[in-house]
Amino acid sequence: MQSQLRIQNSLTKKKEVFEPLNPPNVGMYVCGPTVYSEVHLGNVRTFLCFDVIYRYLQYLGYKVRYVRNITDVGHLVDDADDGEDKIGKKAKLENLEPMEVVQKYTNNFHSVMHQFNILDPDIEPSATGHIVEQIDAIKKLIDCGMAYQTNGSVYFDVEKYNKDSHYGILSGRVLEDLISGTRDLDAQDDKRSPYDFALWKKAAGGHIMRWNSPWGQGFPGWHLECSVMSTKYLGETFDIHGGGMDLKFPHHECEIAQSKTFNGVDPVKYWIHSNMLTVNGQKMSKSLGNSFLPHELFEGTHELLDQAYSPMTVRFFMLQSHYASTLDFSNDALKAAAKGYKKLMNGLKIAKSLTYQKEDVEVNEKAVQQINQIMENCFHAMNDDFNTALAIGHLFNLLKKINSISTNNLKTAELGREVFDKMIRFYQEFVEDVLGLEEEKLNNSEGILDILMKLYSEAKDHKNYEKVDEIRASLKGQGIVLKDMKNKIDWAYEE
């Protein structure tokens, strides 16, 4: 009846029918944030993409175990041998304990995710919580000869790995080409090859993040945590691995190399990469200085913004493009999205309020056929590599039918109870559960109260006590009491 879900697999570069390894279970791992600063909007886009994927898989009935990690150690500022850890650097800068930095920005991350109505993962493991597992993994890699120790650090031997496997399989690279294209080969003395990557880094004198290991005090390399934690919670091979495009190389490439070496199997069946958010055609990134923080957006305080935009407006805006396309951020586009979002929400309000009216009218076959077709189209769009943009397009067509009912241009009885119920349920579930769009309660209740108090005061002036009592009673029903004071009228929450 329904079309099959198909996913564009970054590994095979093909759109493939989704067949979980152990249906109805699905294991999904997404690379989470490095918690050394506030998440910006570009980061949000990635987590939003996978939120919708998570939601849709569940909607289809899969039992998903969604793992999204927190990187709280090992992510270096650059690739030099004396490279500083991002968390460590920030801790020094802000004069905090590293774990205070981690906590602060993890909290920030969570609150931003919640503002955008992004669901929590089922497991959110952190790198520092898995030092033991990482050390074990390194031992294995050394034992099988794929890693070597130099000066208290351990590196993965990429050239050796490349002899039997293809390092670059995901990003379409060839190691020889990479190496010949590398400029300064001398800066990294400890490594045998510039493309070897750290599994364990020796903690230099001033380094404030350090753990004991068989190789002395140090800390784990960035790529290792994902291999270790995905294996631990999802198994040696799991269904979906996601992340931003920019993690494809080298991060995910390294993950594959590590996991494949110590598990002996390909770790992931479907790789999914979301594309970048751009500003004036350029990737949004901290280093370019063109990134927006979520709160700057909600408050409209960023210099590139000419007004504030709500979280749901932004969510809707992002869902109007496909996750694999770049999306350019602009005021005009956001304004259009704000209106579109409200239109969809007004529809939701109407859908929830409509009830079936039994009437003696003939079934409108054409309308019934159209409605069934539209719902099928929505599934079809989502099944085609989670095409939310197309699905939303179809949803607006369904909305026209709902609005027609509300303006009495179409009678519920013309659809029959079954189709009517199905349509209403479908619209609600698709908007709220799949797309994760929710109503944003107006925050201008005080403004409305002012208007009511003015009417109240006018009614009193005209001695229209019937109206006065009515206003007072209806506000009381909302938990608000009006207070007649000597010189003014005020309100308070009912105690």
Added chain:
RNA sequence: GGUCUCGUGGCCGAGCGGCUAGGCAGAGGUCUGCAAAACCUUUUACGGCGGUUCGAAUCCGCCCGAGACCUCCA
């Protein structure tokens, strides 16, 4: 330099061999005390030049333009 994307109407953004995407904006109409909302109708397209095909925005080639990755990045 290497690898790879993308260029769609006023704006955003799907589509990827034939069939109206959709949203915003514009025009006309219905409804309305006036408006708003809603509904109906509607104007603007596929970077350029060739090629394949009965037929191309969609496939191929070249050119122009923009961007990403190759160093940290969602």
